Amino acid sequence: ARxxxxxxxxxxxxxxxxxxxxARSGSCHQCLYQFLAFVPPSNGSLRKPAAVAVMVDTQHPLTLLLNGSVGDRELCKIQYHFGEFGNYSLVVKTLSTSTKTVSCDLVINEGPINSYLPILFAFLVYAGILAVLIVGxxxxxxxxxxxxxYKKLNPRETDRLINSELGSPNTTDSVSSDATPRLWSPASRQRLRSLDTFRGLSLIIMVFVNYGGGKYWFFKHESWNGKVQLRQFVFIMGTSVSLSLxxxxxxxxxxRKVLGKILWRSFLLILLGIIVVNPNYCLGPLSWDNLRIPGVLQRLGFTxxxxxxxxxLFTRAGAESETLETPYPALQDILPFWPQWIFILMLEVIWLCLTFLLPVPGCPRGYLGPGGIGDYGNYPNCTGGAAGYIDRLLLGEKHIYQHPSSSVIYQTMMPYDPxxxxxxxxxxxxxxxxxxxxKIILFYKDQHKQIMSRFLIWSIVMGIISAILTKCSKEEGFIPINKNLWSISYVTTMSCFAFILLLLIYYLVDVKRLWSGAPFFYPGMNSILVYIGHEVFENYFPFKWKMQDSQSHAEHLTQNLTATTLWVIxxxxxxxxxxFWKI
Known part of the structure; x- marks a missing residue:
């Protein structure tokens, strides 16, 4: 059994x-039924009826369609969510020879296992560790x-480490390279632990999912539309940019000097990204013909x-501490930066025009589907619509990701890079x-109510935009939530959760100081090292080992949680x- x-x-x-x-998976939108088996007739012998065994998917509800070989008439249709490692029988028989009524009865021969118990056990283990730490x-x-x-652990070093003010990101770099006298007070250099905690939480979730998430379907990347995971690393990168600059x-x-740092850091991120997504593992020289160009770090670097x-370009030193004369004081963190908003809106107009107006050979304009067997198999080679077409046209099919998440359920054959x-x-x-x-944090420094209320307002605004774009539906909206496409609705929905999550962490960590941010604070302080490290050493011990039972969620979950926890340690x-590794 698998x-x-x-x-x-x-x-x-x-x-x-x-x-x-x-059969057709419940997660496969507008998909063709996929042939499973042909069962011959019983030839009148009810003692030994014809039977065929097939393996069925248990991740999502299935719709089974049974057609008769005579006239290809639909005999019955059954919707059922099978359980992992379960043993079932589907008995098809005639109830009445006169009316030709057919019954299809599903019988459970052997009950399935509860594959979610390992998650409960892991939760209890981590909860126990947390309880021990709290008691300590x-x-x-x-x-x-x-x-x-303190006597055992060298109290001076411990106090200095716990209570040190680390300053804003890249502060050390800028101070060491410039001879300008220090003008800030110590209080102004205090680093917000909530930002590193938020970054670390996003990073640890990303690492766990990338390692496999215990092979549970709800921890994996969505096949196409739907499902938002808490992976707001891009969001907090933007927050850090504001504070750092x-x-x-x-x-x-x-x-001019800051621009040089920006260009150099972007170049390093893109270069490291290309190296990381093209692992060699001592298999000989890597061929330029199959070099993957896009990737997570590449996108982060360009972004x-x-x-x-x-x-x-549109900020100046001390602007956040100045009192602005504006008819809308509540928008003082937005209105002075109107050129930035115009630029961003222009980018979104470009995205909309290319996505919905660009002609894609063999595909309808504005196609946002997965191709393959989706959309009843009408557009098998249209995976990603304009997004996939642009990548294949400009980068080449061999230089983008060859195994997209849509290939499993939608059986897409075209390469597509998320x-x-x-x-x-x-x-x-x-x-x-x-x-x-x-900017909210800078303009309303130490005004906790103002900061949190604005986070809440932004979250509500993003949520409303998402509801309009998606029509509160997974598949039927104007622009569905889609991580593969990074659709606008995906961004607004992720940002909605990001503002709320940042509000909660900011309140707990920096306002009330009820939580130190541990353990997520620590990977948040070394995010680049943890991300690159988890990619490079993914297949090496102790992050991975040979399992006794590779078909066990429990073993996969143990391995993935162990690897993720090791990076926290x-x-x-x-x-x-x-x-701290900074680039």
Missing amino acids: MDEALLLVRNELPAQGLRVA RLFMKIDPVRNWV SSMLRWGSSK YLVVATLEL EGILGTINTIFMAFLGLQAG ISYLLYRRRI
Whole structure:
């Protein structure tokens, strides 16, 4: 038996005709039925009816369609969600020979296993670890215990590490390279732990999903439309850009010098991305003919280049501390930057025009589907519509991702890259929304109610836009939520959750100080190292090992959680040693 499958025995007790059995997944929108098996007629012998065993998918509900071989007449249609490793029988027989009424009865021969128990067990384990840490923290508030521990752990270093103010991102770089005197007070250099916590949380979720997520379908990338995962790394990158540039300019760095840093960092991100997505694993020289060009770091690098340059062009040192004379004081963090908004809106107009107006050979204009067997098989080679066409035209089919997530359920044959050219426009839009969050933090510094209320307003606005674009539907909206396309609705929905999540973390970590941000704070401080490290060492021990049962969710979940936890521990140890990899 294989993971996420069940055994179905189709028994045909019809004496005169065979059965054609086909199935369609409930997650496959407007898909063709896929042939499973042909069951011959019983030839009048009910003692030994014809039977055929097939494996059926258990990840999503299935619709089984049974047609008779005589006249290809539909005999019955059954919708059922099979359980993993279950054993089922589907008995097809005639109830009445006069009316030719056929019954299809599904019988459970052996019950399925509960494949979600490993998730519950893992939750209890991590909850237990958290409880132990909380109890330990409470004990540390007892003077004799705290004094004894500090004596063992070198109290000066511990206090300095815990209470140090690390400054804004890249502050160290700008100070070391410029001779300008320090003008800021210590309070102004305090780093918001909530931002690193948010970044670390997004990163750890990304690492866990990339490692396989226990092979559970709901942790995997969606085949096409729907499902939003908490992966707002792009959003928080935009927030960090705002704070970082403000920090460097206030420390006296020239815009020309800052632009040089932006160009260099973007180049490094893109270069590292190309190296990471083209692993060699000692198999000999890598062929230029199959080099994949797009990728996560490449997209982050280009997005950073555009958003940071855009912010650098229209900002000036100390602008957030000035009192602006505007008829709309509530919009003082938006109106002065109207050229940026015009630029972003122009990018979105370009995305809309290319997506819905660009002629794609053999495909309808404005096609947003997965191709393959989707849309009743009418457009098998139209995966991604204009987005896929642009990548294949400009980059070449061999230089983009060859195994898109839509290939499993929709059986697409065309290569499609989820980090392609057209989707990068909306990635820039999402980073720009994150940039707006950073401006809110700067313009309303230490005004916690103002900051949180604006986060809430932005979240509501993004949610309303998403509801309009999607019609609150997975498939029937104007622009469905789609990570593969990075559609506008995907960006607004992700940003809706990002503003809310940032609000909650900001409140807990920086306002009320009820949570230190641990353990997510530590990978958030070393995000580039953790991301590149988890990609490079993905197939090496102790992040991966040979399993005793590769068809077990429990073993996959154990391996993936272990690998993810190791990166949290590594980032914590690096934090303790004050090692931070910045580019």
